[in-house]
Structures are given as C-alpha cells and as structure tokens.
Amino acid sequence: MNILAAIRGYAEMLQEDLGVEQTAITDSLARLVMAIQTADNGSHSAVSISDSAIASDPGFILAVDDRAENRELLARYLSRSGHFVVTAASGDEALQTLAQADVDVVLLDLIMPGMDGREVLRRIKEHEEWRATPVIVISGQQDMEGIIECIEAGADDYLFKPFNPVLLQARIKAGIERKRWHDREEQYRQQLERNEKFIRATFGRYLSDEIVTDILERPEGLELGGDLREVTIMMSDIRGFTTLSETLAPAQVVKMLNRYLGAMTDIIMAHQGTIDEFLGDAILAVFGAPLQREDDADRAVRCALAMQAAMADINAANLADGLPQVETGIALNTGSVIAGNIGSERRSKYGFVGHPMNVTSRIEDHCAGGEILLSDSTLQKLDGRYRVADRRSLQVKGINQAVVVHRLLEVES
Template structure:
C-alpha cells in the first residue's frame, strides 16, 4: 500500500533531475576536446541521462504515480550515472589527467537526488507507518552521552522504557537487575568492543535470547559479518533513519515476546511432565512413563485389546493380623510390604494397576507390550518372594509380626486403557483373564507362586515346576490348569514335561 504523503511530495526530486540531465549534456564538447579516450563511457553516460530525462517527463505526465515504482527506477538510473562517472574518474587518474570539476558536480547532484528519497521518508513515512508497535524495555549501550541522548529521545517517542549503560560491565549489571527486551549496542566501546560483548552475551544461557541491534558509525564489512555471526539481529550505520530504527526495534521486541511466550509454554510443559512422572512414577517404571510422555496418545481415554500377564499377590492371614494390631501399626506394616514390592515390580517394567488392601494387581504387557512379558512377570514373582525375608527382618526390628505372601500369574487377552472420566481416571485392565487370575489367587498358599498353563506355555524361560492340577473357579465354566513355580530350571525339558502331563 502506497504512502499518499510521499507520492504527493515525490516531485521534489524533479528539479535536481533536470539539472543533472542538463549538466551531462553540457559536457559533450568538453569530452570531445579534452577526454577523447573517454568517448565510449561518455556515450553510455549520455544514454543514461536520456533515460532519466524520459523518465522525469513520464512522471510529470502522470504516467508513473507509484512512489515505490518512482524511486525504484530512479535509483537504478542514478546508480548507472554514478557508476559511469566513477569509471571515467578512474580512467583520468590512470592517465594522470586532472580530475575535472564537472564530474564531481555530477556525483554531488546524484547524491542530492538520492537524499530526496530519505527526506521524504523522514517527513511522511512516520505518519504513514502503522501505530501498532510493540513497546518494550530497551537497553542502550554506548559510551557517548550524546549518542545515548539521541537514541533515548527517539525511543521515548515510541513509548519504550529506556535503560542505559556506558560499557560492558554496566551492561551486565543492568541485565542482572532488569528484564530487557532488546539491546542497542555500539560497536566501539572503551572496555570491550561490541562484537566481543555480543559473543559473551550470546554465550550466557539466561541472556542469549535478548535480541541485539548493533548501531555504529563503523562501516567495516568484516566487523558487520562478525556481529551477525555472533548473533546480532541487525546492524544499523550512523547516522540512521529513525523511522527504520523504530521499525526494527519493534520487530526485535516482538520476537523477544514470542520467545518469552514459548519459554513459558516449555516451562508449563515441563511442570506437567514432572507432575505426570510424580503421579505415574509411583506405579510405573521410568521407562514406561517416558514412553507415555513421548506418545501424544499415551494418556488418551479409550481401550485396546492386549495379551498381558496379570500378577496378583496378597498377604496370607492379613485379616487376622489387622484384628491384632492398632490401625497405625497396620498401615506401617502395609507400607513396608507394598513399598518393597512396588520397587521389585517396577524393576521388571511391570505396571501396578492397583492396591486393594494388602493385595497387589500388576500387569506385564500394558501399556507397553514386549515379547518377554510373561518371562519378566515370572522373574518378578520370584524376586518378590525372595524380598519377603528383608520385609520380615524390618518388621521384627519395628516389633511388627512376620508375614507371608502368595502370588499367582495368568496370561491372556484383556482390554487395557484409561478407565473413568475426564476428571478422574486410572489406567487398568478388565476381562476374563483378570477374573481367572483372581480365582487362581485364592488357591495360593503362603510362600507359593502359581502359574496358569497359559503363562507356562507363553514364556520362554526354562522353569522348574510342580505337578499340573486343575481347579474349578466360581463363575468360570471351564477348569483352569495351574502349576506351582519352583524356580528357574537348568533344563528346558523340566517345563515341557510338566505341561505334557
């Protein structure tokens, strides 16, 4: 969209354009008499001046009305004229001829023409630019009081909050005490140059996100490149166009605000993940929690069918123990038992579905399925029974009764998922396999581990097993074949022969 004020004032350059064309044409005789070797370049210079004249007339006739189009074409033409003037000057110096004053005048006219574009922009662009500017806290780092004063006044016009520093040490002191949205950094400073300060700033994890615009009178291209490579957002030369400065500051502050919003989002995400780890970490291994966090659907409500190995364990005679102890002692005994068993289950990447009094329901195969789910469940059960000696030793030291535990494992299909509502839910499994496991658990004796035939057939570990027997369970029509686990066998034939019987 065009700036209407700039278009109306665009004709300010026309008198200078006509003067430039006239003076170029006036050099023709001089060139023929004194600079015959420059005839070819002068013809090209004249051709450019003819194009400039035609373009000027076209603008006056209203054939070109776009401000951006006018100055795009005008700059190209002026650039061509200045280029041929420079080539002719170089040729004169090479031949040790006197640099004629008219060439200098042509270049001065060209520079005055180019300055007209900047004058119009300074007068009218500020009125035309959008007022929707991002206001922020700007830190000016410059050892010159006058330079800071000019920048401060420009920034105050944009309603920015302005902080100042005269060098690197003061800059870091200000940054330590204030939240800064953007830094205007001078390149030449007494203590440490701006490019060195920039490198130090960008190496600080807490400060590197602050955008930096280098504002300097030094036009050394190599140093400009060094600043950009060190992380500067932009590089402006003094004297600068204050409208352009305001626009770049606004863009830099906006980027900083977006970065701050992203950082808040990341912090919130980390807090949520810590919460999830804190809650689920009580029941799941670290590996499983990490997998759930990486999977965007890992915590969605819903269900899937999985083959799992369900482990149930409880304390034998726990009702009698509860009747003999005060409530606080019962809770202490339970915590000793459940705390140790939870660690063992998570060691084998099992999922603790729930505690029901003294009973533990654990799952191997959900939410993550592995090929060795039943094998891990079996090894977990053996370690759980082995841990009972440690639990009872702690109970004795705390004047609590010794306890014994029965464990059973059954393998089969279940429906697994987050069960409940959006406000309150738990991960769990339901189905015939879970009901079967509960019935088998009722036949466990103290210190024993019972496996269903399905679990034995599913596992790959060599097992030492007792005789197979069948049980009739309430509510289940078909008999369930179970075997007592003695331990891990050295010969696979032990397991296979037990299953065949």
Template sequence: MNDKPRSGDAEAQETDLQSALATPDIRIGLQLAVMEITALSASELPALDDDAQQDWSALVACAANIAPLLEEEIADNHELRNLAGALRGYAEMLSESASNPGAALASVIARVLEGTGEPVLSGASASSETIEPIPGLTGEPGFILAVDDREENRELLARYLTRSGHFVVTAPGGAEALEMLANADVDVVLLDRMMPGMDGREVLRRIKAEPKLRATPVIMISGEQDMQGIIECIEAGADDYLFKPFNPVLLQARIKAGIERKQWHDREQLYRDQLERNERFIRATFGRYLSDDIVTEILERPEGLELGGDLREVTIMMSDIRGFTTISEQLPPDRVVSMLNRYLGAMTDIIMEYGGTIDEFLGDAILAVFGAPRRHDDDPDRAARCALAMQAAMAEINTANRNDGLPELEMGIALNTGNVIAGNIGSERRSKYGFVGHAMNVTSRIEDVARGGEILIAESTRQALGAAYALGPSREVQAPGLDEPLTVHPLEQELL
C-alpha cells in the same frame, strides 16, 4: 561530470573529505540490502497479494542484477546510485502493496530503504517528525530501553518511539542499562555502540551471557558504517543494527521486528512451561504405578497421552498376604500401616525392577501386569523371575518385622497369561491406566488358592515361559465361568 576536485589544494581536499563523509560509500548499504534480499528469496514467504508478489519478484531480480556490479573492484558510482534507486523504488512499492508483509519481509524492506537512502544528517532529524510511518511497518506497542550516552539522542529516541505508541525508558550508560534490564521485562533494547565507560559491545556481551536476558532482542545503533564492526556485533549476538543518524521509519520497522521476535520467544516459553507442567502431572499420576523409564517413554511418544484401549496378551500377577485381615485386627492401626508400607514398598521396587506395571494395591494385595503399556519379548519370564524375587525378599521383610516386634508374613502369588484390554479406563473425572478381561478374574481365582510362600502359575503362563523352571505337582482349580477346571503349577525356582 563526475570530476572531483584535483588534490594538491588543501581546501579542495577538505571539501572532498567532507563530501566523502556526507555520502558514505553506497556499496555497503547496497551490499547488505542485496544480501538480505537474496537470503529471504531462498526461503518461503507468507502469501502476498498479486501486486506485492510482482514487486517482490522485481526486487529479487533487481538485486540479482546489482550483485555482480558490487563484485567489481572499481565501482561506477553513478551506475550504482541508479541501481540503488531502482531497488529502493521496488522496496517502497512493496511496502505499499504488501498489506501484511510479515516481520522478515518488513525487515528486508527496511534494510533496502536504509541501504539505498541518501544519508540523513543529524541536523535534518527535525524533518523526521513529518515522516509518516510506512503502513505495515508499525506493529504492537512494546517496552523499549534506549541506551545512549548523549542526552539529545535519548530524548529524540524517546520522543519518536513514544509517539509511535511504545513505552520507552532510557539509560545514559551500560551499567544503568543492565540495572534496568534486571528489574524490568524489556521487549527490545536499542544500544548505542560507542559510549564512554562500558561500551555497547560490552553491554551486549553481558546481556547475551545472562540466561534471563538472552532472549531480549538487541538493536545496535552504530555511528560507523564499517562492515567489520557490524559483523562483530552480530557475532556477539546483536539481533539487528542501525546506522546513525538513523531514519525513524527504519527504526520503527526494526523495533517491530524485535518486538515480534520477543513475543514469539515469550509464547514459546509459555508453551514450554505448560508442557513441563503437564509432564510433571503425568509423572506424578503415572509414576505411582509405572516405573520411571516407562513414564519417560510415554512422555517421549507424541501419542503418549492417548493410551487408548487395546487388546493384548499380558502376564498378570496377583499377590497377597495370607491371613492379613486377622493379623491386622490384632495390631494398632499405625502399626498395620507401617508394616504394610514396608511390605508394599519392597514389592513395588522389585516389580518395577522387572518391568512390571502395578495396576493397583488393594489393602495388602498387589495387582501387576507384565506386557503393558510396554511389551517385552520375555514378559512371562519377567513375571516368573519377579515372583521368585518377591518371595525371596520376604525373608528380609520378616527379619525386619521380627526386630520391630511385628508378626511374620506369608505371601501367595498367582501368575496367569491371557488377553486383556489395556487402556485408560474410567470416567472423565477419574480415570487410570488399567486392565479388564476374563484373564484378570481367572488370576484372582488362582490367587485365592495359593498358599503362603507359594507361586502358582496357570497352564497358559507355563506354556508362555521361555526359560526352564522347577515346578511342583500340578493342581486343578475351579474357575468361575469356565466348565473345565484350570490346571495350575507351583513355581519353585528357575533352572540355570
């Protein structure tokens, strides 16, 4: 029954060849279908209706039965065709029963239909007009670029896809295709592999090499059913492939999957852009009073934006310029601003260098905190060393001031260690990361009595320091709300 014409007869050989061409080895299509079913069966599928779930299980079981036969050297083509028929039947059932198959499943269904179908000859393409789209395999309309060197193919594609609701442009060659891609936001490219001049594979390579185009799905249309060619195209970045002459229903399923891929990518890009804008906003907002690395740390934590209030022990620093009000009254406003900016700029750099958080500037006064939002084991020491560095920097500032004919400045600094509430404080319209608590007021009181060039540290800070420092004679300060006077110590230098 399966007898083939015996060779030796030229005419018979020709018939043999023709029939071989008309019915290409079913194993390739079957192999691809089985591979894709197996791959998808290993991943999680969206929930399917009962019928569809049954059909999918049957399809997977059927593929598992076929797989060993494909390994055999000598294929029983009759048996393979029978099995292909069963596989195709389940795929057809599934396409009817799955009301919402999802792109991955739709693509596998399409692959099975394609891999198990009898070849559609070019002459038969007219009959394609009557093929109804399989429900669930049509999707959103897209903007499609069809590239084929043959005019009749371009017309066929354009006609069919336009009828499916897509917007179609065509290009007769690779150069024209790239030109169009550069000027339009194409959702899917259908690319003929064999073209004179720049062939499909080269166009594919260029699309995938161009960052702006890389995400555009490319479906290769190949006249050759060779595995090697398919593999080469997929390695070069092709998203899908179709054999010529293609079945219009499969084409539609492939395009749907491509458009969905592109839309996912576009949404992802939009999301990324939003994140980037948020990050820029956060950097611009926080960057003024937090050092870059703290901002980065906040951004890297998913909860970074929710700097909710928490009670924590910090070392508070307040500094100001002695007699600044008097000094500023004797200078033109622009001179005051430039003098202040030089001073505040230098101090900001030092505070950030030591890991402090600048809470705010009040005129010439600086309020900074060590220990929030980022905590270090040695926050009190950081504050102490920072204060010493700030006082040391005054010499340089005053040299610059002298050269500019500006008055020399003297700064007092107070350090106090205590519990504060740290968090985003304010109203919805205006809020900032800040600190509240009695310890803040105490620091301010100590600041009031600090002399020019002096660093006064509270007893709480002295106890919290880890390193050894030279301290001047202690003084007592009357703090508001406290019955007992506060003991403060002038910090002179670190003992190394």
C-alpha cells in the same frame, strides 16, 4: 560517520530543549542539522526528535560502542523516551552485562577494538539464554554484503550512522515487543512443564509411569476402548491378612500394609511392570502392557522372586515395631487380554479384561505362604533357566479344564 552522528544528535537534542521559538541559536542549529544531512548525501531524512514520537513500553537497553560520545548520545536519546539504558565500551563488557541482567534490546556497533561487533553478535545468538534478545546493529558501514552478513548471523535490524532517532525508537519498540512475547512464551512453557511434572508425579501415585505417558502424549490416550495383548499377569497377597487385621489396631494395620505395598511397588516398577490396582493387601500387576517387550514373562518371574526375597527385610521391620511377620503367595499366568481404558466418560481406568485374569486369581487362591506358582503358559514363554518343582493340575472354580501350574524355586546359575 561517528563525528557526524554525534554532532547531529547533540544538535537535535538542543533543538528539542529550546522548543519551536525562533532565535539565533535555533536557526543556527537548524542550519547545522541541514548541513550534516547534506554531508551525508541526503541518505537520512530531516526528522528531529520533536517532529515525531514513538510510544513504547520502557525497556532495558544495552548500548555497545567504543566511542564515549556515541554511548552518551544513545543513552540520552533513550532515557528521554523512558528506557533504562546501560552502556558498554567493548565486546567483553557487553557480554558481562548480558550475563548479569535481563536485557530487552542490544544496540551494537560493529567496529570496535578487540572483540568486534560481529563476534559479539555471534556469541549472543549462540548463547541459549541470550539468543532471543533482539540485536540492532548501528554502523557507519553501508555495504550490502556487511548488512546481509549481520542479518544472516541473527541481527534483528541494521541502522546506519548517523541514525534517525525516530526510526531508532520504532526499531527499539519492535524489539521490546518481540522480547516481551518471547518472555511470555517462555514463562508459559515453563508453567506447562511444571504442570506436566505435577501431573506426572500426582498420577504416578495411582498409575504406572508408562500409562501416564501414554495418556499425556497421545491424543487418543483418554479414549475408551482397548486392544488384544499377550501379557503375563501377577497376583499377590498376604496369607491370612484378614485374620491378622482383626487382632491389630487400625494404625498398625495401615503401617504394616503400607510398608509391604511400598516395598512391592518399588520392586514391580523396577522390573517394568504395570500395577493395575491394590485390592486391600492384594496386588494385581501386568507385564506386557501398555508397552510390550520380548522378556515380559522373564521379568515377571524375576520380579516375583525379588518380591519373596524382600519379605525378610519387611518382617524384620515388622518385628522391630511389634508387628507380626507375614507371608505372601504369588501367582503368575500368561495369556491374551483386552488392555485399555475401561469405564465411562466420567470415570475410567486403564485396566485388563479377559479369561486369563480369572485364571490367575484362581491360581493365587492355591498359593501357600512364601510360594510362587506359575502356569504352564508362563513356563512355556520363559527364555531364562529357572528351577521349578511340584507340577500340579488344579481344578479351579468356574473353569472346566484343569490348570497346570509349577512351583517356582529360583533362577538357575
């Protein structure tokens, strides 16, 4: 089959070079091609290169065959059609070429010494970066079991030797188009991934990661509305910040505030809290929405303790920059609120509405510098052991009933 393919291929190329003019040579070539077709039991139609042409975008073709005449014949055929062709004499050489270049179509012989075509095909289709590359098997073997085996292994097509050049061009055109579609889809997918990372990184500066994920991954993520959630609410701010800001230059105020908010944000996110918003020097955070966990109240308490502990480093940095030391008060309260997208179709935010939000704000008004006050409702939800003291009953504005709070000291060992 290899010999017949080489003779027929060179004969047809000579026919094309000579054109349609009838000479003794062209007549001999025609009889030679007919004889080869007869020897091949008529399994291939007498179609020459000049009889029909398949228009195709130029592609990067890898021809793999251990016989030099077959590689040369394929390279000549395809180069005349505008393709860039590289050849490989073995399976190992073919894999090296695939590792170094973006190949559009592989033309693969099956019978080769060493690594045969079936093994090359298997490795191509198992490789994450190569598996989309179309592989056209060209073989003298015409048994149906072998053809089925190659197709099941991932071959995109199977041609017999001696191959019909026009049919080969059609197969290559289809392979190049499939590869182009795959490449465009891959570029589009990568662009989507880059866009999503940008969106997550950008919106992550304004919303918690959980809220961004909820918006991006759920179709209803942007719909207005909410549901009832039991959450632990945290409110924190710097004591006397308004007075401090009046004595400092604007740049100093911003520097001190950003240092404080940056450190607090990292701590809250490390404890899986959702930052609702910054109100000047105040921080409003919630534990339990959009994702609810069994230890929401405990994480809120540990977060508050970590925030107060971090104030020593913040104040050390303030002193080094000639800025005043600051103290914060933190309030914790647990209750049921409406959590969801609040606002209008043009502008909305993920927020929280309900009586417990107001109660938390009132508790925070009673916090001294360096103090953590937690409501009785939060204390009842804690699973961990904590030292608390100074039980108080607060009469707060806008709330008829007294609010019972406790001063949080530390985690019990």
